Amino acid sequence: MSARPLDLAAIGTLVTAFVAGLVVPPDAVQGDLQRIMYVHVPSAWLAYLSFTVTLVASVAYLRVRSLRWDRLAGASAEVGVVFTGLALVTGMIWGKPVWGVWWTWDARLVLTAVMFFVYLGYLALRRSFEDPEVRAHRSAVLGVVAALQIPIVHFSVTWWRGLHQPPTVLRPDNPQIDAPLLFALLMAVTAFTVVFVALVSRRAELTAAEDAARHPDDTDATAGSAITAPIVGGRTT
Amino acid sequence: MSLRRQIATLIRFELRDELRGGEVALVVLPFAVIALLTIPMAVGIDTPLLERIGPGIYWSIVMLFGVLVTQRHSSLAPAAARDMLRLSGVDPAARFAATTLATFILLLGFEVGAGLATVLLYNPSLSSWWWLAALLPLTAAGLAMIGTIGGNLVSGLQTRTSLAPLIVVPIAVPLLLGAAQATEGLRLGAGILRWVLLLAVVDTVLALAGVLTARPLEESAA
Amino acid sequence: MSDWGWVSLTYGVVYSTLAIYTISLVRRRRRLGDGQGSP
Numbered sequence: 001m002s003a004r005p006l007d008l009a010a011i012g013t014l015v016t017a018f019v020a021g022l023v024v025p026p027d028a029v030q031g032d033l034q035r036i037m038y039v040h041v042p043s044a045w046l047a048y049l050s051f052t053v054t055l056v057a058s059v060a061y062l063r064v065r066s067l068r069w070d071r072l073a074g075a076s077a078e079v080g081v082v083f084t085g086l087a088l089v090t091g092m093i094w095g096k097p098v099w100g101v102w103w104t105w106d107a108r109l110v111l112t113a114v115m116f117f118v119y120l121g122y123l124a125l126r127r128s129f130e131d132p133e134v135r136a137h138r139s140a141v142l143g144v145v146a147a148l149q150i151p152i153v154h155f156s157v158t159w160w161r162g163l164h165q166p167p168t169v170l171r172p173d174n175p176q177i178d179a180p181l182l183f184a185l186l187m188a189v190t191a192f193t194v195v196f197v198a199l200v201s202r203r204a205e206l207t208a209a210e211d212a213a214r215h216p217d218d219t220d221a222t223a224g225s226a227i228t229a230p231i232v233g234g235r236t237t
Numbered sequence: 238m239s240l241r242r243q244i245a246t247l248i249r250f251e252l253r254d255e256l257r258g259g260e261v262a263l264v265v266l267p268f269a270v271i272a273l274l275t276i277p278m279a280v281g282i283d284t285p286l287l288e289r290i291g292p293g294i295y296w297s298i299v300m301l302f303g304v305l306v307t308q309r310h311s312s313l314a315p316a317a318a319r320d321m322l323r324l325s326g327v328d329p330a331a332r333f334a335a336t337t338l339a340t341f342i343l344l345l346g347f348e349v350g351a352g353l354a355t356v357l358l359y360n361p362s363l364s365s366w367w368w369l370a371a372l373l374p375l376t377a378a379g380l381a382m383i384g385t386i387g388g389n390l391v392s393g394l395q396t397r398t399s400l401a402p403l404i405v406v407p408i409a410v411p412l413l414l415g416a417a418q419a420t421e422g423l424r425l426g427a428g429i430l431r432w433v434l435l436l437a438v439v440d441t442v443l444a445l446a447g448v449l450t451a452r453p454l455e456e457s458a459a
Numbered sequence: 460m461s462d463w464g465w466v467s468l469t470y471g472v473v474y475s476t477l478a479i480y481t482i483s484l485v486r487r488r489r490r491l492g493d494g495q496g497s498p
Contacts, residue, residue, distance in 0.1 A: 018470075032462040039473045062453055082480055086473055093469045097462070114407050121404040128394050137457035138390050141450045142404065145386055148446055149408045152439055156411040159431065160418055195477065202484050209491045 010191075010198040017184070017191035024184040036094045038184055042192035043087035047112060050080025050196065051119060051147060058143030061136055067211070068204075070136035073143055074126050075203035077119050079196060084116045107161035114153050118146050132211045240331055247327070247335030252342065260309045261343045262350075269302040269347070270354045277358070284360070291359030292420040298355075299348055299376065300413050304402045306347050307340050307384020329455035330448050337378075337385045337447065344377035365423045368433075372416055375436035379412045380405075382443040389454045411439050 017038070027034030057073035060066075091109055092102050103109070122142050129135035255261060276294055277287055322332060352369070355361065387405040391397035419432035460468075 032466055035466045036469045039469060086476060089472055090469050093465060097465050114410050117407040124400055124403060125390060128396055134457045137453055141454055142390055145446045148442055152411045156414040156435055160414050206484060206488050213491055
């Protein structure tokens with residue numbers, strides 16, 4: 001299995017971002033801990049992007065009924081769960097030296113955790129079906145319902161934590177950020193996004209291959225494609 | 238048969254099945270009460286503490302064990318019955334509405350039962366208890382809708398008893414937060430209108446989602 | 460632990476997770492490819 005341009009781009013940008021994150025000067029307030037943001041912020045961004053993609057792909061599937069959309073939805077959700085998990089872990093590791101505890105009931109952390117479990121359930125549902133069509137149907141419905149609930153979860157958690165906001169001087173994304181640090185951050189976000197696209201592409205392709213292996217007679221073709229031209233004199237055209 | 242009569246008939250069938258089986262009253266509710274018993278066993282029987290956490294524990298129990306109510310046997314029509322309903326022209330949205338309403342009624346009863354047990358065991362303060370007349374139905378409705386959608390998603394699966402709760406509970410978080418913050422607000426004498434509004438919004442979104450997704454789910458029903 | 464310690468821990472977790480996930484994808488694909496001979 002050869003490396004494609006997308007894969008090479010992913011590796012290239014990731015290496016560049018990695019180096020940039022290490023080489024850039026430390027933040028005036030947070031010191032070297034700021035470098036954690038160069039992996040935390042991109043991961044969090046991808047968490048939201050991936051589940052948006054799953055929503056769009058789910059809606060697209062329900063309208064067009066092409067399994068291609070279902071595979072995209074599933075791939076995006078799986079890669080999204082990986083990045084959501086990373087967002088959570090990196091957020092917690094950042095919080096330990098800063099706040100002294102592994103877990104705080106910060107609104108964003110709680111929301112990210114809930115999202116993680118919502119899409120874990122989505123993946124568990126997908127794994128339960130053998131038939132790609134049934135899987136696609138059911139997952140698409142859950143994809144839409146879950147995505148509709150996420151903004152509501154966001155508001156309810158924010159309202160809830162808003163009542164007990166501790167005085168925090170250090171917020172994960174300090175808006176006042178110097179140019180070189182901003183560059184490192186943007187580089188990281190770009191790199192992670194390219195990695196995300198590459199991984200989703202591979203994951204969707206894997207799903208297609210697995211489905212084909214398990215159901216060799218099913219294709220994306222619509223009804224009627226099984227009918228060929230009549231054979232006349234030994235030729236089909 | 239008009240839509241309303243379809244729904245009414247279906248609700249009657251489900252509730253009658255439930256009355257015969259008694260799963261909610263005789264199994265899930267006792268299970269929930271046992272859970273309420275185990276918590277003081279685990280955290281200690283410090284009375285002021287239990288008074289304080291009682292309402293929160295109640296809503297947590299309602300969410301977690303209410304899911305079992307929504308996945309009860311009588312709500313999961315066997316494949317043959319489903320097919321028959323479909324062939325006789327029952328609107329999928331009507332089936333969703335009927336199952337949800339039947340579940341709503343059962344959840345309401347469940348909430349009252351669990352509530353009585355909580356009052357007995359935890360002795361929470363009951364100021365402005367009349368707000369419960371709004372909170373109980375709002376949470377029961379929301380949970381009923383999520384549970385019905387969840388049940389349709391996992392129909393036909395072997396793993397549905399563990400998968401359905403995994404899917405339902407995270408999505409039900411706003412219901413839990415709304416209800417728990419409302420009762421906390423009542424305890425502190427603060428305004429709770431925003432939480433009631435939150436519950437109403439959640440329920441509306443869920444109702445829309447349920448109706449819109451009823452037909453696609455019907456197509457892939459086991 | 461020093462600040463660089465936390466940073467190293469974080470980067471270690473992130474990049475090893477991505478690597479493990481990517482490798483698992485490649486291996487699963489390869490396993491299928493052996494059986495089916497697909498492109």
